Amino acid sequence: MAQQTIIITGASDGIGAAAAHQLTENGHKVIVVGRSPQKTAAVAGKIGAPFHVADFADLAQVRSLASELTATYPRIDVLANNAGGIFGDREVTTDGYEKTFQVNHLAPFLLTYLLMATLIESNAKIIQTSSEVISEK
Numbered sequence: 001m002a003q004q005t006i007i008i009t010g011a012s013d014g015i016g017a018a019a020a021h022q023l024t025e026n027g028h029k030v031i032v033v034g035r036s037p038q039k040t041a042a043v044a045g046k047i048g049a050p051f052h053v054a055d056f057a058d059l060a061q062v063r064s065l066a067s068e069l070t071a072t073y074p075r076i077d078v079l080a081n082n083a084g085g086i087f088g089d090r091e092v093t094t095d096g097y098e099k100t101f102q103v104n105h106l107a108p109f110l111l112t113y114l115l116m117a118t119l120i121e122s123n124a125k126i127i128q129t130s131s132e133v134i135s136e137k
């Protein structure tokens with residue numbers, strides 16, 4: 001397969017970091033996106049990839065991230081919306097939303113929306129990581 005430009009969010013750890021590593025080994029250009037600057041830089045450094053940092057619990061940071069990505073990458077073949085998790089006790093973000101809902105759903109929706117022109121121009125694929133939680137409360 002020809003080299004693809006692949007943005008992976010939540011690539012500072014877990015599944016995202018493993019995917020970043022594997023896709024780089026397969027010859028693709030991976031852009032590592034994470035929350036922790038130290039962890040994100042470490043993963044990107046290991047695979048020689050560029051990286052960007054944003055905390056999805058703050059939608060202003062998602063907007064800045066989208067601006068950076070738009071300015072830096074005229075072509076995006078794949079956007080992997082992988083960042084997320086389950087954050088325990090109820091917490092409300094500075095944007096006024098429940099944190100797990102914002103980080104897993106609202107932030108990737110906003111990021112995708114803000115990248116839409118580049119994604120359409122690139123005929124990109126968008127991958128959504130999802131999860132299921134069954135509360136017994």
Ligand SMILES: NC(=O)c1ccc[n+]([C@@H]2O[C@H](COP(=O)([O-])OP(=O)(O)OC[C@H]3O[C@@H](n4cnc5c(N)ncnc54)[C@H](OP(=O)(O)O)[C@@H]3O)[C@@H](O)[C@H]2O)c1
Nearest residue numbers: 010011012013014015035036055056057082083084085131
């Ligand atoms: N592992 C599973 O069994 C499983 C099952 C179902 C669904 N999932 C989903 O798969 C995805 C990856 O899971 P994983 O197991 O690889 O999790 P993980 O090892 O905890 O990694 C989660 C990634 O998301 C990032 N992240 C967390 N909070 C963030 C925030 N506020 N803003 C931006 N990035 C944030 C983390 O950044 P930091 O490194 O800075 O924390 C990390 O890069 C998640 O969406 C998860 O819900 C996982």
